[in-house]
Amino acid sequence: MKNEKMLIVDNRLIAAGTYEMTLAGTLVSEISRPGAFLHVAVPGEDLVLRRPISIASVDHEGGSCTLIFKDVGAGTERLARCHPGDRVDVLGPLGQQGFPVDEPYAADDVLLIGGGVGVPPLYYAACELAGRGVSVSVILGFQTTSAIFYEEQFRELPGCDVRIMTDDGSYGQKGTVIEAFEERGKRPDWLFSCGPRGMLRAVEKAGMHPHTKGYVSLEERMGCGVGVCLACVCETEDRSSYRKICRDGPVFPFKEVLL
Amino acid sequence: MMRDPRLEVTLPGLPMKNPLMPASGCFAFGREYAELYDLNELGAIAIKGTTGTARLGNPTPRVAETPSGMLNAIGLQNPGAKGVRDEELPFLETYDVPVLANVSGSRPEEYVDVVKTLTDAPNVGAFELNISCPNVKEGGIHFGTDPAAAAELTKEVKRVSTKPVYVKLSPNVTDVTAIARAVEGAGADGLSLINTLLGTRIDWETRKPVLANEKGGLSGPAIKPIALRMIYDVRQVTDLPIIGMGGIQSTEDVIEFMLAGVDAVAVGTANFSNPFACPNIIRELPAWLERLGVEHIRHLRGQGEAAV
Numbered sequence: 295m296k297n298e299k300m301l302i303v304d305n306r307l308i309a310a311g312t313y314e315m316t317l318a319g320t321l322v323s324e325i326s327r328p329g330a331f332l333h334v335a336v337p338g339e340d341l342v343l344r345r346p347i348s349i350a351s352v353d354h355e356g357g358s359c360t361l362i363f364k365d366v367g368a369g370t371e372r373l374a375r376c377h378p379g380d381r382v383d384v385l386g387p388l389g390q391q392g393f394p395v396d397e398p399y400a401a402d403d404v405l406l407i408g409g410g411v412g413v414p415p416l417y418y419a420a421c422e423l424a425g426r427g428v429s430v431s432v433i434l435g436f437q438t439t440s441a442i443f444y445e446e447q448f449r450e451l452p453g454c455d456v457r458i459m460t461d462d463g464s465y466g467q468k469g470t471v472i473e474a475f476e477e478r479g480k481r482p483d484w485l486f487s488c489g490p491r492g493m494l495r496a497v498e499k500a501g502m503h504p505h506t507k508g509y510v511s512l513e514e515r516m517g518c519g520v521g522v523c524l525a526c527v528c529e530t531e532d533r534s535s536y537r538k539i540c541r542d543g544p545v546f547p548f549k550e551v552l553l
Numbered sequence: 554m555m556r557d558p559r560l561e562v563t564l565p566g567l568p569m570k571n572p573l574m575p576a577s578g579c580f581a582f583g584r585e586y587a588e589l590y591d592l593n594e595l596g597a598i599a600i601k602g603t604t605g606t607a608r609l610g611n612p613t614p615r616v617a618e619t620p621s622g623m624l625n626a627i628g629l630q631n632p633g634a635k636g637v638r639d640e641e642l643p644f645l646e647t648y649d650v651p652v653l654a655n656v657s658g659s660r661p662e663e664y665v666d667v668v669k670t671l672t673d674a675p676n677v678g679a680f681e682l683n684i685s686c687p688n689v690k691e692g693g694i695h696f697g698t699d700p701a702a703a704a705e706l707t708k709e710v711k712r713v714s715t716k717p718v719y720v721k722l723s724p725n726v727t728d729v730t731a732i733a734r735a736v737e738g739a740g741a742d743g744l745s746l747i748n749t750l751l752g753t754r755i756d757w758e759t760r761k762p763v764l765a766n767e768k769g770g771l772s773g774p775a776i777k778p779i780a781l782r783m784i785y786d787v788r789q790v791t792d793l794p795i796i797g798m799g800g801i802q803s804t805e806d807v808i809e810f811m812l813a814g815v816d817a818v819a820v821g822t823a824n825f826s827n828p829f830a831c832p833n834i835i836r837e838l839p840a841w842l843e844r845l846g847v848e849h850i851r852h853l854r855g856q857g858e859a860a861v
Contacts, residue, residue: 295589339621342618342621342623342774342822342825343616343826344825514614515616517616517623517625517825520828521581521585522824523579523616523625524581524627525613525614525615525625526613527615527630536630541585
């Protein structure tokens, strides 16, 4: 983990209210796990909490990485207005547990289910899996056509099968990622998921085959991002204790946490 | 880092290399920040509020941002006194830094129980009684708002403690000096102030409080002027050592707290935005002393008072 004023190489609107920010800096060399996130300070003095944003891709040779975030409030709005050439204060990479992209075999059935701004860490995971010669199936859910991003990027990955679901049916297939999951008819060996909590619960409820190794990336309002303040905890499945999302995760086996 | 004798301050139970410590609840038990810098740089470490038995804390969301500050309602999640004694304090013992053990509870017996469990730990230099946690039911806030209850609790803890006892004062009172005097009369060795201010935020979309706990403690730069005012007032009525806290972010803030009358300071929320806040401030202090033309940092104590 480093604290660095990273250079904004690019910052562009890629879907409704959704921005893709490319950052350059030395901490890129430490990014190794899909699921890892950067804790980004908002320019200005009045917003004291950093914004945790998951990494969508990393270019180790070029020394840059991309973050995708949605403009949902005062902080992300200010980040959206940053220009190339500006610098942002970044702490990271954070998160000690990512998606286990090194484990699936090439012949394994690997399914990625993402919703909205939960899609970025899955793209990073898909890139790593594709790089290892593992084919992946991807089901992505968005509200409507204008919210869709990274469809092409996923399709460009070798062996990547992409299915887009929209709530209003304006693109792809009308329905939820759960419907696509159920229609798919077979249970994957690996399932990586990230998205709204309700979607994750539905994925779990849709029934994971006992042999499916399921992992979920969680988000929560965070304070420190390093496991000190205990703001972003989640309950364990047996409700006996908490896990820190920022430090113990943000990726957990489905069966470990209570969604 | 070189030791600078101009920064050394000695408070009851806390021989400090410099007047700076991370505030309770903003540093856990040191393990995470120990990965970032050498904890030996710190003057002392105030550990996370410890209760008699382990507590899981409140449901999430536990934090909400506010203008120049934040609300938290963690709810005293901690491993309990025995867990702290057996698992956390031994780790901190590997550093040459005194620990200020923050003690919380629902009943006086619980405070006493925690102090009994921790008082013989070699690196616990002193206790800080959290009589002002706003985030748990019966979280001690009652002791912080009633001078008689605060004094009684102080007395009971003093009876079993082999270490000096600081009382952490709540700002959620009409007259903080009344509580300060009461606990001084009961034998407190020092004071720390201020704890967080009770606040809330409401989400206009859900029409519900943002925090699952509905209300939480406000911290950060937003509360700095209030902290300074309360310290200033308390310094007028007591000569007890004071550990000052409330929105400290910079070296300049530390100087300002010193001038208001504190003997040492604690940095809280600033750790979250900048994990290097404490060592950065410590490294900048010598230059500030030179700029101000003072030979030792203690010479600033209370020098900001109006001429009488």
